[in-house]
Amino acid sequence: MTEARLSPQPPEGENAEREAATKAQVLAAAERLFALNGFRSVSVRDITAEAGVNLASVNYHFGSKDALLFEIFRRRTAELNRERARMLHEATGRHGGKPPVRAILTALFAPPLRWSNQDHPRRVSVQFIIRARSEGAGAIRDVLRTDVSHLRRFADALIGTLPDLPREEIYWRLHFALGMIHNNRFAEFDRLHVLSEGAARESDTEALLTRMVDFAEAGFLA
């Protein structure tokens, strides 16, 4: 966890936005460390060391360690939900208001899967969100439990497309589909690699997306 810090001052050069470089470094380091090791295992000292900034920066810029976690969570989920909603909206337009199940599921699955791509800038964000969802307490848990507006779009789209399926059934199947995504943690992939003796790899994102949509679509149309 304790690692030597390199280049404390120059912010790696890749990022164009320059205002509040310290804040951005903290956000990036914290997201990465939280995603890999969880919230309670990572100390403020770990974060500031990795970011190459002073220990007090976290409390100065974010107020507390909890607030920092929530801030990252808020940003990433908003980003993810926006992308999903955009894809759902596009699919709705493409299909005259009633997108097929396959298009709805693709809008749900594609964003987190594409983010998981090897060289995607949001590579760790999906892992972060999954961890924050399951480990997060307090404010995060409250949001998870009460804010269902994002999911409702998808539930409503499915209800419109599958009018003969009882709503209760649709909610359950949506729950199952979400479980399929949340299981995409590094550790689970590792187990899959071992079990399949290397045959099943998640590196081909589009193939995995097709697989997941196939599976879930069949479940919804059962």
Added chain:
Amino acid sequence: MTEARLSPQPPEGENAEREAATKAQVLAAAERLFALNGFRSVSVRDITAEAGVNLASVNYHFGSKDALLFEIFRRRTAELNRERARMLHEATGRHGGKPPVRAILTALFAPPLRWSNQDHPRRVSVQFIIRARSEGAGAIRDVLRTDVSHLRRFADALIGTLPDLPREEIYWRLHFALGMIHNNRFAEFDRLHVLSEGAARESDTEALLTRMVDFAEAGFLA
């Protein structure tokens, strides 16, 4: 987290086995607290207070807090795997060596779902296992990554029943099916309650089992 302890000496009376009462109390309290609040959030003091035993008991009986976690994890996963293997074995016998997909999936899903029943003695164990799987580090992570012997039984059964489906595909779909179970955390159920406005409740275990098997079976037969 800090709670007044009641009846420190008499072990609640319900449990017949009396040897090493302290050890058993610690195991029960730790499992419950870990399941509800996670590993890092729960202190040894919380556990011993809830169990009504001395602070030093954990280190005396188990060596360390980490070892305690691993011990509970080992016991519960062994128990769960045994139950699953038993059901798979029975289904295999019932169907002359080639159980249908539905029977295989039922053997996989039924044990954790039945444990989740309101008045089942293993009610918190499923939540504990799910949390330990996602939060556990060190020894637990190693076991998760390398010990696939239990899953292999199910993968092999599925391969035998679906000889035309590429093995790689079977491994992926098994991965998806496992995700459906791991998503059965209290917080996710809460969200489902809100989304469905109370329509979807997990209290009817057998109905939920049928739903899950229906969904996953369709995915496998797609």
Added chain:
DNA sequence: CGCCGCCTCGAATGAGCGTTTGAATCGCGA
């Protein structure tokens, strides 16, 4: 009765934690 393992106890240890503090430094408009 007296000894001896096993177990329990209260107390202490030292490390690590999140957070606070007040001074130093920076960047920039006047």
Added chain:
DNA sequence: TCGCGATTCAAACGCTCATTCGAGGCGGCG
């Protein structure tokens, strides 16, 4: 160049944590 608000810094604070320690209790056996 000066002044000032925003930021960064090293240091410390107070607290909680897992773990350890040595003394004491207890039960069974000689």
